[in-house]
Amino acid sequence: MDPKLTARIDGPVLIYEIRVLGATDAELDSISKAMGLGLDVEEMKGITEYFREEGRNPTDVELNSLAQAWSEHCCYKSSKNILREFVFSIDHPDVMSRGDAGVMAFDDDHAYALRIESHNHPSALDPYGGAGTGIGGIIRDVVCMGATPIAGVDPLCFGPPDWDGPMAKGTKHPRYLLDGAVGGLRDYSNRVGAPIVCGGFFFDERYVENCLANVGCVGFLEKGRLLNNFAGGPGEVFVLIGSPTGRDGVHGVTFASADLSEMSDDDAGGSVQLGNPTLKEPIIHACLEINEMGLLTGMKDLGGGGLSCVIGEMAYGAGCGADFDLDKVPVKGPGLAPWEIWISETQERMMATCKPENVDKVLAICEMWDVPATVVGRTTAEPRTRLFWEGVKIFDVDTRFLTGGPAYNRPYVIPDVSTKADEEFPELPGHGEVILALLSDYNVASKEWACSQYDSGAGGRRVLGAFVGPVGGQGPGDAAVLTPVPGSHRGLAIALGCNPWHTDANPYHGGMGAVDETCRNLVAVGAKPHAITDCLNFGNPQKPDRLGVFREAVRGLGEVCAALNLPIPSGNVSLYNETAGCAVLPTPMVLGTGIIEDAREAVSADIKGESNLLYVVGDTLDEMGASLLFRRFGGRGGDVPGVDPKNLKDLTERMLDAIGAGLVLSAHDCSDGGLAVAVAEMCISGGIGAELDLSHIDLEMPRKLYSESNTRWVVEVEREDAAAFRELMSGRAVPIGETGGDSLRIPAAYVNLGVEEMREAWSRPLAEAMGGGL
Amino acid sequence: MAGKTRVCVVRIEGSSGADELYNAFAAVGAEAEKVHLKQLSGDCPAVLRRDLGEYDVLALPGGMAGGNYVRPGAIMAARLKTQIGKELKGFVDSGKFVLGVNNGFQALAELGLLPSGAFGKPTMAFICNPTGAYECRDTYVDVLDSRCAALSAVPRAKCAHMPTAQMCGGIVFETKKVAGRLIDDGQIPFVYAKPEGDVPKELWNPSGIPEAVAAVCNPAGNVLGMMPMPQRAMTGYSEPGWNRKAHAEEGLGAAVLRSIVGNVR
Incomplete structure (x- = not known):
């Protein structure tokens, strides 16, 4: 210039x-x-x-x-009008806060906090640091509500680990990225004792150049300890807690608000932050202890935009202003310009506000934990944010203008969707071979390679984890179940839902399906869906076709939540996930929570015994669009599964009634790979086979087996309970066979697969691709 | 002496397992307290000062104290030794009970308190798991007869669930003969056991030695280190597959902690 x-x-x-x-x-x-x-x-x-x-x-x-x-x-300028239209309006009496994390009532005395966000761009350059600071950041969002982190969630979307195709210049290989991201999550979450209890892997070539590292966290608190993320009013003191500020993480948010390019590694400079979990661990304790003592009026984490976003927002929320002594901010070394200190996203920092008479007590608790804490400013009556350096004013802006930001109604075009009219059904080998291929697909195969590296039992609250069935023969579960109150059996279930391929082929249906899948997973363990939080990962919103995809997905997601009265007290939008004009698969990642009155009644997906009856609850329709079968064997087009929210609500209630009545031995969500994969997974985790007769479903055999219609569960019921179960289900439970033996047999499809053979196919691929596994 | 058994759960930065160990001791009726090491060393305001001698049990929690950046347990051990070394030695010499779980066990080994009891002269070490990776696993143990009198009320269970989670669960003694001798001498209260099903040895026995040592006590029986975590096996609902079979309401971990709380005074 x-x-x-x-x-x-x-x-x-x-x-x-x-x-x-x-x-x-x-x-x-x-x-x-x-x-x-x-x-x-x-x-x-x-x-x-x-x-x-x-x-x-x-x-x-x-x-x-x-x-x-x-x-x-920071300001969601391309997305907030769309979010306002479809998702912000859902209200629920249990919503206690829509702050940095959403907070929901859990029981009379307790509440939980939930939030999910992205750390995509940093993870594409430095996966270890990017994913680690991702989990570190989301933990801060939960802590600043006054909550103890009790669960982490890590949905990761990467290119196939054995990718052999072309990659844009500057792109790092998926295997390297995945290994780094899992390592970063492991070393950070294990060191702070926040257990990653469930996750999801999504592999596709469209993630090769734009990987997604989403991170979720659930926290737990006593209701009376709920904190605001803003000051109480004028005349209060800002205390900066945690790490000295450095040049690491300067321009993180502007970097995250543009497409990635081959130059990103150089441009990023300090945009990737450095995590320090060994400092974070005592910061969590110190902040929660200070809050426990009732010494704070507000707390907010320093994330995107650093001090520049936090000070204005904490003042604006209280309708006041702020005077801030920038020269008082402890720095990692000399030479930082004032603007760098002001916008740096250095990790492991929290901002607290308190009354002047409590400052010494706040500082003393931090001192006890060896956590640096410094008085850096005060709130003022005049609604201006002013910065001083050695008493000289260097910054003076209206607080509302500073924290506002524009909101755009950018142009969009509604995308074409995949339909039955343009369906090309692929040629298939024998169904036995197909089922093994689907089980060994990276999107279905066991994630044990990653999950066993996470200290998922930390806290000692776990009743159901990511895997179910006996040790030595486990298979995939649907939702994690924790008992967060010591001595109480009331359970909190946590699950993910997202189908990026459905969303790509029909964004509206994909948005609906993400909520449906989350609810299915929660209901499968016997939990009533209670709230969701979402991370919406999409492409460049300045391109009308990309924004149309976003808008349609949000519309679908919001419609289902509104119909179920399922609140969304927090969320995150990540746009500009594209490189060289190629956008990421549209990925509306949903993290849901549910409540189970007595976790000792939780149901798991593993088949429990011989000669029990199997049902599929819900309608299996001709919806092959973007199915795992089509992706794997080269099918095209086809209807993409939609959701009838009334049906989801009705079947959710019936399923929970049946589980509550003790009629359900096992239940499993039916998703990727359809009925065939769902039953195979139940056989794997139960170590027991099944014989299927699908004559009650009126479709051609491959569609019966592999359609991915939403709102379905496979359920195992004891013979003597069958009549009661069917009556409760009022004709919505379709009999599909019975359990028993050591193989999965579908005579009409000429399938006879040993349980062990299926286990091999399912358990090995990812461990082998990542070079681990025994 | 009247009153409840007083348990001091020590914390330093990174000892993230303090809360769960505290909750578990409280659940079996102890008067537990989370105490920062600085409260024991006196590097704190007078009102927060705590005297180690006032407790019946010193509990060193799991986690990654100091980030475990040097060797597992090394930072916690060095702090304990330099800041409350004398008090700690006195506590052990007076026959009071010390429990180290997971990272806490690693610190006790690093201090030399296990297996020999020679304070300041370590004779065992922890190395990386046999798999070379961090492993959070549902492991199983057999309960053996031992010198650890505090465990006298623990049923002699076979293959009972008690999970582990660590990067360095591999155990190295001075010679290969030590493990067998410790078993003969009653210094091994728990060994890993193979569960049913197809579980590779490296996973059910992270100690990496044939004796499958899961816990060690000192010759006097008042210092106990465990890699499996009793605080994560408090109920019958912590074992995977609990809903597949008849199970007790309580897990072996509760029996272990209750026995300690009931027998140390």
């Missing part, structure tokens, strides 16, 4: 005036680019207009601060 556009301001520290007043459009654009602001010309003009009214040019600190606040990552 033209040197005439900047001028050094005399004072105690190096800051610059940026001469936006009177600058041409081209000059404004060059300022944005040269300073790495990520703002377009219209946005630069909006900021210029503000400073025209102030009668002066902004400082570099102010301009950088606004660029953070106005980034897609």
